[in-house]
Amino acid sequence: MIYLFQVLNGIGLGMLYFLLAVGLSVIFGLLQFVNFAHGAFYLLGAYLTYDLTMRGFSFWLAMPLATLAVAGIAALIEVVLLHRIYKLPHTFHILVTVGLALIVQELVIIAWGPLGGSVPAPAGLQGVFIMGDFIYPQYRLFTIAFTAVLAGLLWWLLEGTRLGAIVRGGSESPANMALLGYNTLRINTAVFGFGAGLAGLAGALAAPIRGVEPFMGVEALSVAFVVVVIGGMGSYTGALVAGLLVGVVQSVMTTLWPEGARLMIYVGMALVIALMPRGLLGRA
């Protein structure tokens, strides 16, 4: 029974990892831009949710507001700063986004203090779900269901709509998209905001589960990297499979070997890379 719980926990965790990784992957795919500030957007999403619920807003309002705010802030940063450096070598992408991540992290500490806090589960989902012997927190069940629906929507958006086609076309050849009359600058901004918004949403959803603290962004960033490395960059299915895999491995290991649970994620990644250098489903 305990394993069932841990697998469920892992699926919930894994879906959040998937959201993070897909955002990172979409941004990289279109812009060829390495975003080390991705964890900072996750951090910001969590803290904005924390702040809004502390002010008495309902979680159901705070979550979308925080997500939109993160997307807006990211789009603004893209317009003001990032579009200037796309053409530079990756070294400078990393330098700028590491700088941005530091700035966001320090601003968060200035605004909310270094200690962090907890976010209560939203009204209506504070209890547990009981079915015979099976008892499980309602909010965690909700995140699994919600992110599953979201994953379906994302798939439809990226693979089934004109918008997704534009994004994929832009990844293949920005010049051709511009020739076809698309405003690639605006698409870039929108996609960056969208990817960062997904990270913000992951942060907002994670806040009631794990609380908030100023350094949660770093861990999120490296997990997103692991997921992308295992799943293959630019692969939606890869991010989903790898996200779930990493989440479940981490959760199950928490029961078997609590101290080594997070270590096992990285050991798993090293094994995948040693055996399959391109990742599980990687194309690049």
Place this chain on the structure above:
Amino acid sequence: MNPLDKPPVQLGLALLTVLVLPLVLKSGILATEILIFAMVVAACNLLLGYTGLLSFGQGIFFGIGTYAAGICLTRWSIPVPVVLGGAALLGALTATLVGWLSIRRQGVYFVMLTLAFSQLFYFVAYTFSDLTGGDNGLLGVPRPSVGGTALNTPWAYYTFVAVCFVTVFALLVMVTQSTFGRTLIAIRENEGRAAAIGFPTRLFKIEAFAISGAVTAFSGALHAMLIGVAPLSNIEYHTSELILIMTIIGGSSSLFGSVLGAGFYLLLADALSTVWPRWLLLLGLVLVTVALFLQRGLWGLVERGYDLIFRRGRSIDSETPAKEH
């Protein structure tokens, strides 16, 4: 070739640094720390500037060296040169392994892999706390005398580290001037062509990793002896990030740029962190500024200044940004 890049000039600048630091700094500990990180950053530069490999895992080797010294010196009485040599060897072996796995992917994947490996080693150190002291680190790392010379004052230890620094820096300059170093540059510029000529490029990259790892771990061991602790933070993601930041700020086109980068960062940190605990905010702004306006780093500024004074009228090529690696 810019005259500033000539090996005797680079070595002369390194020697000058060793002599000037005691004159301008009150704290022997800070001066020693600058030299230690100057070696670490130069080793990172061997990968970034010469081989074109942006390694986000240099903290792994630094931490390995720190723990090697911490474990050996707190448990047994092994002579310091043996400890330092052992740390360097262990660093080279670890770097060979990390390098071998990481260079299976290129570009951004390579960077992400090295970062993920730095997390892996962090959690190894965190998990096996019997050996590493976990969160607390290893306390009470002694600083034994070397060859009968006591190193118990900050400036005595500075002198010892200065000798190490000059030696290591000279070795790195020799490496970059050698056929091996030239081949690394060829790989950076065009890996396909270097492979087509017949160079085993992957082997060369792994060897560059091994050298970089050896120097970094050696410096990590010196660092443990400096602060008397082998802290968990030395193997953290932040240390890797820090080393990379120093390398890029210093400028990756010359080894002495790395000394500038280490010195600039540590002096800035020393000055600002006492004034304002949230000074990392300012560091973030510095990083953005460097990327936008100072792409060749502090060394680029030095080159520009030199050109202005001594080579007036000649073409200034120092403003072109670094090539895509």
